[in-house]
Amino acid sequence: xxxxxxxxxxxxxxxxxxxxxxxxxxxxxxxxxxxxxxxxxxxxxxxxxxxxxxxxxxxxxxxxxxxxxxxxxxxxxxxxxxxxxxxxxxxxxxxxxxxxxxxxxxxxxxxxxxxxxxxxxxxxxxxxxxxxxxxxxxxxxxxxxxxxxxxxxxxxxxxxxxxxxxxxxxxxxxxxxxxxxxxxxxxxxxxxxxxxxxxxxxxxxxxxxxxxxxxxxxxxxxxxxxxxxxxxxxxxxxxxxxxxxxxxxxxxxxxxxxxxxxxxxxxxxxxxxxxxxxxxxxxxxxxxxxxxxxxxxxxxxx
Amino acid sequence: xxxxxxxxxxxxxxxxxxxxxxxxxxxxxxxxxxxxxxxxxxxxxxxxxxxxxxxxxxxxxxxxxxxxxxxxxxxxxxxxxxxxxxxxxxxxxxxxxxxxxxxxxxxxxxxxxxxxxxxxxxxxxxxxxxxxxxxxxxxxxxxxxxxxxxxxxxxxxxxxxxxxxxxxxxxxxxxxxxxxxxxxxxxxxxxxxxxxxxxxxxxxxxxxxxxxxxxxxxxxxxxxxxxxxxxxxxxxxxxxxxxxxxxxxxxxxxxxxxxxxxxxxxxxxxxxxxxxxxxxx
Numbered sequence: 338x339x340x341x342x343x344x345x346x347x348x349x350x351x352x353x354x355x356x357x358x359x360x361x362x363x364x365x366x367x368x369x370x371x372x373x374x375x376x377x378x379x380x381x382x383x384x385x386x387x388x389x390x391x392x393x394x395x396x397x398x399x400x401x402x403x404x405x406x407x408x409x410x411x412x413x414x415x416x417x418x419x420x421x422x423x424x425x426x427x428x429x430x431x432x433x434x435x436x437x438x439x440x441x442x443x444x445x446x447x448x449x450x451x452x453x454x455x456x457x458x459x460x461x462x463x464x465x466x467x468x469x470x471x472x473x474x475x476x477x478x479x480x481x482x483x484x485x486x487x488x489x490x491x492x493x494x495x496x497x498x499x500x501x502x503x504x505x506x507x508x509x510x511x512x513x514x515x516x517x518x519x520x521x522x523x524x525x526x527x528x529x530x531x532x533x534x535x536x537x538x539x540x541x542x543x544x545x546x547x548x549x550x551x552x553x554x555x556x557x558x559x560x561x562x563x564x565x566x567x568x569x570x571x572x573x574x575x576x577x578x579x580x581x582x583x584x585x586x587x588x589x590x591x592x593x594x595x596x597x598x599x600x601x602x603x604x605x606x607x608x609x610x611x612x613x614x615x616x617x618x619x620x621x622x623x624x625x626x627x628x629x630x631x632x633x634x635x636x637x638x639x
Numbered sequence: 640x641x642x643x644x645x646x647x648x649x650x651x652x653x654x655x656x657x658x659x660x661x662x663x664x665x666x667x668x669x670x671x672x673x674x675x676x677x678x679x680x681x682x683x684x685x686x687x688x689x690x691x692x693x694x695x696x697x698x699x700x701x702x703x704x705x706x707x708x709x710x711x712x713x714x715x716x717x718x719x720x721x722x723x724x725x726x727x728x729x730x731x732x733x734x735x736x737x738x739x740x741x742x743x744x745x746x747x748x749x750x751x752x753x754x755x756x757x758x759x760x761x762x763x764x765x766x767x768x769x770x771x772x773x774x775x776x777x778x779x780x781x782x783x784x785x786x787x788x789x790x791x792x793x794x795x796x797x798x799x800x801x802x803x804x805x806x807x808x809x810x811x812x813x814x815x816x817x818x819x820x821x822x823x824x825x826x827x828x829x830x831x832x833x834x835x836x837x838x839x840x841x842x843x844x845x846x847x848x849x850x851x852x853x854x855x856x857x858x859x860x861x862x863x864x865x866x867x868x869x870x871x872x873x874x875x876x877x878x879x880x881x882x883x884x885x886x887x888x889x890x891x892x893x894x895x896x897x898x899x900x901x902x903x904x905x906x907x908x909x910x911x912x913x914x915x916x917x918x919x920x
Contacts, residue, residue, distance in 0.1 A: 623863075628861070629862060629863055629884075629887065630689050630692065630858065630861070630862040631864065632692075632862070632865075633864065634863065
């Protein structure tokens with residue numbers, strides 16, 4: 338099965354590393370204060386995929402994560418719920434039960450996360466199983482082995498097959514940018530994934546030390562923009578891995594807003610995958626509300 | 640060119656084991672008694688304070704988790720490093736107006752103070768903890784634990800001995816410190832930071848901010864992640880509403896002796912925990 342695409346697919350564009358990194362850095366120098374700061378903090382919560390992907394996850398832990406996702410700050414109802422919780426397939430049942438009726442979606446990693454290296458049929462079963470359990474969104478990993486070998490047809494075929502297995506569920510394709518070896522490759526992997534049917538492209542699994550960085554997200558956002566210009570398709574972006582502070586979060590918001598436009602700054606098209614970020618955002622909101630610097634004693638231990 | 644061009648030291652802050660400039664970019668002039676410029680020191684902002692508290696919080700658990708013996712060794716190491724740089728400390732004190740004899744004596748005392756508090760590291764439990772007699776089949780112990788992150792308003796005088804006496808009493812039990820130093824004492828403080836950075840003291844256990852105490856104190860008193868505040872060197876005639884802020888998270892507030900050499904100066908920054916344990920057969 339060869340993935341057939343009649344849309345223009347350019348894999349030859351190379352990325353100017355120096356300009357990209359300089360541009361990303363220049364977008365971090367904005368000072369965001371008072372009402373804008375509060376809006377940015379709320380937006381980063383609304384776009385958050387609150388994540389737990391540990392071997393030690395339990396139904397109880399997932400239930401408390403969902404509680405937090407639904408109402409991040411029980412003392413302040415102005416704080417919005419997050420976009421989704423992100424869990425392993427085995428935990429989807431509990432997450433679906435705990436978020437029922439709240440509007441918080443359930444995302445599940447699937448397809449031999451985080452390596453993606455098992456038989457395709459097993460990976461597709463994994464995806465179908467997560468969807469059957471009620472996951473609204475599926476996060477799969479790109480087959481880096483095939484990608485780095487240069488077998489782009491296989492990469493696209495697998496993404497297309499995964500999209501089919503997803504049915505109604507949204508498909509996010511994790512590029513694991515830290516393993517691709519450079520911005521040219523990241524752009525190429527972005528293009529391949531988008532052409533093969535990804536609804537979202539996502540930076541990292543969070544399982545390797547080289548996680549999401551601002552230039553990487555800028556590179557992917559530019560790929561999304563160019564793809565939209567060429568094909569008219571609107572693809573979402575998820576930054577994940579290593580995002581721990583509110584400041585980092587709004588750097589991403591600025592990069593997305595400046596590159597793709599503010600239309601992209603919605604939970605439908607932009608996500609921040611994180612586990613500890615929410616606590617930092619809540620502490621920053623606490624500082625805005627009380628005028629006092631907060632601390633980890635005033636948020637939950639997850 | 641044969642002549643050596645003098646290289647002056649930039650006096651920066653000490654946060655998390657590193658020497659950053661203030662994020663605000665501000666500096667203040669430190670002058671000697673005759674008004675001559677000695678240095679431009681970094682003037683810390685409330686955001687530097689926030690970063691310092693973050694560093695102190697990050698370091699606290701593992702510092703308290705070290706054996707008392709090891710903490711004592713590290714304080715002793717600070718004395719060793721100060722001894723090695725004795726002439727530099729004397730010279731800094733001379734610059735900020737301390738007489739030669741007094742400067743020499745103050746450096747000696749400061750070094751001795753590290754050694755004195757180092758010795759207390761593994762003794763506070765015996766002296767301050769107890770086994771309580773209770774009416775029941777229980778062992779009942781009370782023992783001291785570090786309070787956590789301590790904000791320190793460093794005494795202006797004596798510049799070096801005052802800071803060392805307060806810091807040693809705070810950190811020896813496993814607390815971490817964020818100290819604010821003002822005026823000419825800043826030069827002695829940052830020179831001390833260079834000693835601490837080479838004394839096996841983990842980054843973040845001591846953080847030193849130079850700047851304006853009146854500017855930083857309200858933020859320190861209100862900071863919810865600071866557990867105790869040493870007001871020994873706080874500005875005089877403080878607005879009491881600033882101090883009331885400490886009540887918001889029940890901060891311990893301490894007014895001590897600027898050159899304290901007492902186990903009770905350590906006790907000021909300890910919490911007493913009592914444990915009941917059933918006696919069985």
